[in-house]
Amino acid sequence: MTIPAVDSFAGKLAVVTGGGSGIGRELVRQLAAQGCSVAACDLNPDTIAVTAATAWAAAPPGLRVTGHTCDVSDEAQVQRFRDELLAEHASDHVDLVFANAGIYGGGSFVGDSRQEWERTFAINWWGVYFCARTFLPLLIASGDGVLVNTCSVAGFWPTAGAGAPITAYAASEFAIKGFSEALIEDLRSNAPQVRVVVAMPGVVNTEIYENSQRALGRPAWDQLSDAGLLELIPDRTRSTLIEMGLLAEDFSADDLRQLIPRMKEKIRDQGFTPAQAAAGILDGVRSGAWRILVGEEAKMLDEQVRANPEAPFNYDNYAEMYGPLIAQAQAKASGTAEP
Incomplete structure (x- = not known):
């Protein structure tokens, strides 16, 4: 299924959660560079202030980039964020919402604390849910709104390998993917002015570990x-x-x-970078895709699980699966032709 393409982001107003670092920061920067006003939020007030200031300074004249502090797992804070951005941008609608905020934690349902497990699930899943609840009326008001939910490949690949459970993270990502896919028909039937997109990156070289530690109070x-x-x-x-x-x-x-x-x-600038991931997401939104696999790893894992639903648990096959990607990365790093 293909939804209508977005011709341009210029002149639109976008909301980005988790905009203080990683993919979120790059979404803010790239949207602003393309003439889109942006309201971005993050749990960390310092990083979101830097994101907003630097993105606005480098953006074309005539647009606005604002930074807001918000814990997306708290609906009241999401609603306050909405009210702040509408006032600061003097708008009665938003055109795009990138529900991007997320952390990594609560790996073991058996061994990790319930507090950590539920905090991880709350930021990842309830953050997406509260953003959809809060911003859907404003997306409808735009007449051509796009809701972009980031769920990562953990939404269909629920393990990081032997001895490395990711239960809270994977459960939240599965919830985001299922919710987004179920919204397709709901929006088509009841709010055709809005389209939903689910973006699924593989591993991206971000500061997610440091950010997750902070969010979990560690x-x-x-x-x-x-x-x-x-x-x-x-x-x-x-x-x-x-x-x-x-x-x-x-x-x-x-x-x-x-x-x-x-x-x-x-490894700061090695591997799959936030800039590449954000560009892939924006390209997918522009093209009209509703399901965006971000990066070669995401595409490879998608192919594997479609061919064999038990592939995520066949740990002995991981080396073979990742071999071509590792060889490709090594060839790129050495400047030689890809094998």
């Missing part, structure tokens, strides 16, 4: 005790780092403290 990695820091590294990751020669067999917490910033700096 200290940053550099504020952890030695024991707390060492507990962050699963056995499989330990083995990989040792095999790669990045850590010694008997590495200490101090060794890890020195390695983490070096690795973060090394």
Whole structure:
């Protein structure tokens, strides 16, 4: 199914949640660069202020970019965000809503705390739900509104591999995907002025770990005790780092403290970047697609699970699955032709 394309974002008003970093920040920046006014929110007041100021400064004249503090898991805060942006943008409608905010946590339903599990689910799922409830009337008022829900590939691939459950994250992403797909007919029948899009990125090189720690009330990695820091590294990751020669067999917490910033700096602009992910989402919205697989990993996992619904749990096949993508990335990094 293809919905009508969006000819241009120029002159429109977009809402972006989770706009303080990662994909959200790039959505704000790229929308503004294309002549779209943007109201963006984030849990972190400092990062959203920087996003709004830098995006507005680089945008064409005649538009406005505003930053707002909002916890999307709290409906009252989402409604306050709505009221603030309508006043600041002097508008009675919005044209696009990118429900992008999300965190990563609550991996184990068995072993992790109920508080962490439910906090993760609340930000990811209830954030999308409250945004839809709050902004749908304003999208209808635009006459040609688009609701874009981000759910990641965890919405159809519910595991990160052996020993790495992602139950809260995957459950919330499945809810977002199902809700978005069910909205297609609901909107077509009852609000044809609005279209829904579900965007599903694979792994993107963002600050989601740091942001998730903050949202869950946990200290940053550099504020952890030695024991707390060492507990962050699963056995499989330990083995990989040792095999790669990045850590010694008997590495200490101090060794890890020195390695983490070096690795973060090394991979900062590698892999699939937020700028690429945001561009893919906007291209998909412009094209009229309702289902956007963002990145080569997302496309590969989609093909795998369609061919075999049990593929996510066949961990022995992961190396074979990811082999071509790893080879492609290595070829790109070395400047050689792709294999």
